[in-house]
Amino acid sequence: MHTQDHEPDHDHQVVPPDPALRTKALESLLVEKGIVDPKALDALVDAYENKIGPRNGARVVARTWVDAAYRKRLLAVPGAAIAELGYEETQGEHMVVVENTAKVHNLVVCTLCSCYPWPVLGLPPVWYKSAPYRSRAVIDPRGVMREFGLELAEDVEVRVWDSTAEIRYLVLPERPAGTETWTEEELAALVSRDSMIGVVKVSATSGGKA
Amino acid sequence: MSASDLTKSELQPDPERLASLPSLPRDQGGPVFAEPWQAQAFALAVRLSAEGHFTWKEWAAALADELKAAAQRGEPDDGSRYYEHWLAALERMVTSKNLSNPAEMDARKEAWADAYRHTEHGKPVELRKTK
Numbered sequence: 001m002h003t004q005d006h007e008p009d010h011d012h013q014v015v016p017p018d019p020a021l022r023t024k025a026l027e028s029l030l031v032e033k034g035i036v037d038p039k040a041l042d043a044l045v046d047a048y049e050n051k052i053g054p055r056n057g058a059r060v061v062a063r064t065w066v067d068a069a070y071r072k073r074l075l076a077v078p079g080a081a082i083a084e085l086g087y088e089e090t091q092g093e094h095m096v097v098v099e100n101t102a103k104v105h106n107l108v109v110c111t112l113c114s115c116y117p118w119p120v121l122g123l124p125p126v127w128y129k130s131a132p133y134r135s136r137a138v139i140d141p142r143g144v145m146r147e148f149g150l151e152l153a154e155d156v157e158v159r160v161w162d163s164t165a166e167i168r169y170l171v172l173p174e175r176p177a178g179t180e181t182w183t184e185e186e187l188a189a190l191v192s193r194d195s196m197i198g199v200v201k202v203s204a205t206s207g208g209k210a
Numbered sequence: 211m212s213a214s215d216l217t218k219s220e221l222q223p224d225p226e227r228l229a230s231l232p233s234l235p236r237d238q239g240g241p242v243f244a245e246p247w248q249a250q251a252f253a254l255a256v257r258l259s260a261e262g263h264f265t266w267k268e269w270a271a272a273l274a275d276e277l278k279a280a281a282q283r284g285e286p287d288d289g290s291r292y293y294e295h296w297l298a299a300l301e302r303m304v305t306s307k308n309l310s311n312p313a314e315m316d317a318r319k320e321a322w323a324d325a326y327r328h329t330e331h332g333k334p335v336e337l338r339k340t341k
Binding site: 013014015016018019020021022023024025026027028029030033035036037040041044045055056118119122 | 242243244245246247249250251252253254256257258260261263293294297300301304309310314315316318319321322323326327329330335337
């Protein structure tokens, strides 16, 4: 049971849906018996990390750039707006979309573990799950972003959002300059996973390769 | 040994093998997944085959059977349940190769569900030791 005012660290995990549990069961049995090497499995899944989900998030973002009414709906009721594009809502967690502007930049972290809006962003990248990111994103967000090549002006306010069992955040990046005539599809190709976590911005030359 | 010792080409199935699979959801860069477990199930089949537990041809045939059965049940053929069929084919395959069995898989599934229910947020979900 989840309630709004629950302490996050007293919450229990959400039980994944049946196919996810069966996959986990099969994997753990085969690993335990020494039939498959977990490292080889992980490496294979990592190789496809960017193939899961981020395209969903990118399409959501691109739609907000070409459709102001959709943007409003997404900011107001994210779950329903995401479902409009045919993507599944999260497993009972509440989705919140935070909007970047010229004066505000948002960054998402999960200091406790690695909560992540995977229906829109796919598997979390390895660095997102790492202890240094989880602690430093809160203490020194500008320093973290600088390592990703993002230098923010001093007068830009940085907001760091800490994900919990119930709340997952998606950063809505700003539409890059020089893309006024671009189609929705072309725009979607620009939106990287990292820009929706908030460690980078989208630029007209960023390309969609995560 | 770490996973990074394995090169990408050793790990990833070549395009020809992927192309032999019936209606695999993919783009120019390879297969695409809607949810993490799908990539997990994909990786399991690829690794089991790479380790010689079954040939890729056997796998493609098992998957085709499962997809055909779904079509005969009248399920829409829009790819939305592709990985559910993939998983069902994989469960059947590991059973037929004596790598596991339905009772064992079912018990393990319940154990994981239980572990999720009893693990606090922020802690890794681990199976509890059973006697």
